[in-house]
Amino acid sequence: MVLAGMLLALSGCIDSPGDGVKVITVGATDCRGHVADFSGSGPTRDGRTKPDVVAPGVNVIASAPLGLKDLKYVDTYYAKSSGTSLSTPAVAGVAALLLQKDPSLSPAGVKAALLKGAVSLNNTLGEEYEPYYQGAGLVNAYNSYRLLSDDLCGVMPDRWMVGRWAFMSGGKAVSAGLDSGADRPQKKIYALAPGDEDWTTRFVFFTDRERENLSIDVTGDVAGWITVMDLPESMPENSHAVFGASIAVPNGTSPGVYTGSIEICEKGTPIISVPVRVEVASPLISVMGSASLADEISPGSWRYYYLDVPLGTQQIRSRLSWSGSSDMDLFLLAPTSEYYHEDSSNGMEETVLNNPASGRWILAVHQRNASSSERFLLRVERSFVKSEPGAWNAGVLMPGGVASVSIQLRNYGLPLRNISYSGIVENSTSFSIDGYVSERLSWTAKFDVPEDVRRLSLRLLWDNPKSDLDLRLYSPNGRLAARSEGYESTEEIQVYDPPPGSWTVVVIGYDVFSDKQNFELVTTLHTREPWGWLDVSGPEEIQPGTAANVSLTLRVPEGAPGKEVRGYLEIRGDNSSLEIPVTVTVAGASVKGVDDISFEDRDHDGSADALSIMVAVNAPVPGVYRAEGGIFDCSGRLIKWMRGSAAISGTGNIELRADGREIWKSGGCGPLSLRDIILYGEDGDVLEEYNQTRIIDRSPSDFQPPQAYFSRSFTDMSERAGGRISSIVIGVGVTVNVPGTYTITARLRNDDGDVIGEIANTASLRKGNSTVALRFNPTKFVMLGERSRLHLTDLKLISGDEVLDSIDVAWSSSPMDPADFTSERAMVSI
Structure with a gap:
């Protein structure tokens, strides 16, 4: 049996060792029965509920060695301290008492008795803690003692409250946590809307004795909503099994509370039951962009509603108001599980969201610190103006050019009054x-x-x-x-x-x-x-359910630099605003065509050492321009993507160059072709895509072959003796066009990146294909003692001072074990 106290994990989950399936994970409480702020909370990363139980762990007085600096001594022999490390001995003591009563109990049996006997705790607001904080609850020795029998089993969690996870909005928190006013954040909103799912829950079933013919049944209102993984048909004594469950609320389900249970059966007879509770939220129906309702809420309770937000909604404004002295909260939970909340004041809480995520939102109303029920009014206003087109690309314009468009605005929300129009550039x-x-x-x-x-x-x-x-x-x-x-x-x-x-x-x-x-x-x-290129005219008001036209004219100033300009038409009214993206490319330059294609043969051997292409550019606006384009072989395979730049005023050329050896090596057949020329401005904006193809009546074999290069073939040539490896040898394929002396350097690494060996192998190679053997000493790999793949990295082919070819990660072995090697290890041989 393993017990683990667990302090708060940085990720908001419980990590090792407390996340073990068979481990009894213990959280800490104070003397008032509240979970300590330092006590870790679940779930585990795979969705299981932890901790399993909690026990006192705040200001615990225990015997202590003399003279420790960090302890608060109450007398010579006793000190006061806090932590889950103080809670764990308390649970271990209860476990010892159970084993004293029944020495035949297995660890799984002890766990079942501890969890089934635990007592649920309430937070500082009197609301029950989530299982992610207390597990089954506060350990209770007497309850657990009374449960002892020869048929003990348990399940965690022992109840399933279905809901949506709630994460703080704006990337402010990566772990779930809803600030509902209690001493610990609430991790879920415990309601679903029709069409919602909860699929993250994992259960752990554990049994003291052997089980046969196990099965799972789902009963109650939610029986048709739940999908459950099967348990093993049989389980030995003292064993655990993890199974998952998911639930989907059908569309069209009426609001209300639905219940059921997950029954674990042996030979068809239920042996343990997990209650399931699903609260389906009530719909908020928008009429002309507005929805409102009046309701009543009792102290410490919740009311749940859902709202459909269509794609393109500009704003949601929600307002919760009440007349009493209650402290009330309104939470808006997005379909992406981010929640939004504003603090209340003077009986009102209002939240305004711009550009909300589309989908089905849940709105949760919560009352705290109140002694009686309270009436409230919830009102939600939705601003939704749709434009057609949704964006305008004015295309390519020369400086001084003009383009116009008519945009239709249709209002699906509140009345849009006092409309103003302005251009914004980013x-x-x-x-x-x-x-x-x-x-x-x-x-x-x-x-x-x-x-x-x-x-x-x-x-x-x-x-x-x-x-x-x-x-x-x-x-x-x-x-x-x-x-x-x-x-x-x-x-x-x-x-x-x-x-x-x-x-x-x-x-x-x-x-x-x-x-x-x-x-x-x-x-x-x-x-x-502000973007002064836009002139706009449109109506001052658009009523709900109606449409209006806006005339938009874009004028590019004389002398505007050639680049792509992105901006917006901002439409702002009393209730909302809308941004329509506007894009224009200022043609400060354009491609006239290809002026010249030439071949360089520096050593006059009849093979081209380089290909040079002159792209003709017309640039009314002076500047530095960049051109790119591709050389392709007859099969359409890209051989080389070329880049070049030049300062041009009026007209000029940008040179694109390709090394002849690259063309020879990468090309398959001729003729070659030049395609996909792209012209860029000084800021990197695309000015033009010149899609005309130019045929180059040459074949890759007409270019200078590389001196030598790796053929990308590798062979495991490791030497073996008596069935075990004595040396690690890797054969590297090299294709040579010019005979001579070449050096190959490389490193051998394991999965952790540790260098197992390095080599520099110099060899005289003849023209044609050769295999060069690289031999590495396995001593370091054996000394590390860890099973791993081996990786040939940093492979280079060198002639003189020139690196002819290189590969970062060239070859990887299958997993190897140090035990596969002989005890005699030769030194590196070059």
Whole structure:
């Protein structure tokens, strides 16, 4: 039997060792029967309920060694202390008493008696704690003693209160927590709307004795809503089994409380039951953008409602009002599980949300610190003006150009009065920082965000897709604002309306096989300014259920720089505002065509060393422009993506170049073709996509072959003796066009990135295909003593001082065990 006290985990979950299935996890309470603020809370990461029970752990007096500095001694031999480490001995003592009464009890039997005998506790508001804080409740020795029998079993959680998780909005918290006024945050809203699901719950069934022919039945109102995983048909004595359950409320379900139970049966007879309770929220019906209702609530209780928010809604304004002295709360829970709440004052609480998530919201009304029932009025106003088109791309215009469009606005919400129209342009300032991380280490930097920033964007880039880097961003108050934890070679974060101040960015390295992983962090600050390019005319008022037209004209000033400009038409009325994106590309330059295609043959051997392409550009607005384009073979395969830039005033050329050896190596057949020329402005905006194809009457074989390169073939040539490996040998394929002396360097690493061996192998190679054997000493791998794959990394092919070819991670073995190697280990042989 293992008992574990558990302090608060940073993630808001209970972690190892308290998350063990068979572990009895213990939380702490104070002398008033309230869960201690330091006591860890569940669930576990896989959805199981922890802790299992709680016991006194605040200001506990116990015997203590003399002279310890951190203890508060009450006399010479006794001291006062707090922690779950004080709660765990209390539970262990009850377990010992149970075993004294019945020495045949298994650990699972002790756990069943402890949990079934526990007493549920209430928080400081008199409302029952969630199981994520108290488990089955406060351990009770007498209750558990009375339950002892030869047929003990248990289940955790022992009841299922169905609901939606609630997370603080705006990235302010990554763990669930609803501030409902009690001593611990509430992790869920215990209601669902029709069409909702609760699928995150995992149950643990445990039994003292052997069980046969186990099954699960669902009964009651919710029987058709619940899906349950099967238990094993048989379980030995002292065993645990985890099973999951999910529930989906059918669309069209009437509001009310629905009940049922999950019955665990042996040979068809129920042996334990888990009560299930589902409260289905009442609908809020909007008429002309407004919904209201009057209701009554009793002390310490909740009322639940749901509201459908269509895509494109600009604003939700909710108001809860009451006349008494009660302290009341209104929580708005989004379909994404973020909740919104404003503190009440003078009998009213109001929350305004701009651009809310679409879907089915839950509104929860809660009364606390009251002695009698209270009447209240809940009113929700929804502003929803839909535009057609929803965005306007004015296309490509030269400086001085003009474009116009008519936009229809249809009002599905409240009356829109005193309408004003204005153009807003988004400007951005970017800066980049270079850094590096190693395995399981972090990099930190700070930067300032001014007051006028509307949007903050961060982009993390690195070159090795096998490395895994995580990006985290903390606001000036130290809270986690956003994070990105993908598995590609880029991570991106965006934060809207960031508060001004000093922000902190953290990069964490995972699966970094080399000594370090270099990266570039690009930070962009987006600000909004008036945009004088737009002229707008439209109505001053749009009534609910009606439509109106807005005329929009865009005029590009003379001398405007060539780039893509993004802005908005902002439409603002008394009740809401709407932004319609507007995009225009100022053609400060354009592609005229391809002026010249030439081939360089520097050594006059008849093979082209390089391909040069001159892209003709017309640039009425002087500036530095960049062109990109691709060379493809006859099968349509991309051989080389080329880039070039030049300062151009009037007309000029941008050169695109490709090395002949790359074309020879990567191309399959001729003729070649030039496609997909893209022209960029000074700020990196796309000015034009020139899609005409130019045929190049050459074949890859007409270009200079590379001196030598890796053929990307690898062979495990490890030497074995007596069925065990004596040396790690990897054959590397090399294709040689110019005979000579070449050096191959490489490192061998394990899964943790540790360097097992390094090698520099120099060999004289003939023209054609060769296999070069790289031999590594396995001593370090054997000494580490851990089963792992082996990875050939940092592979380079060198001639003189020139690196001809390189591969970051070239080859990986299957998992290998140090026991597979012989005890005799030869030194590295080159």
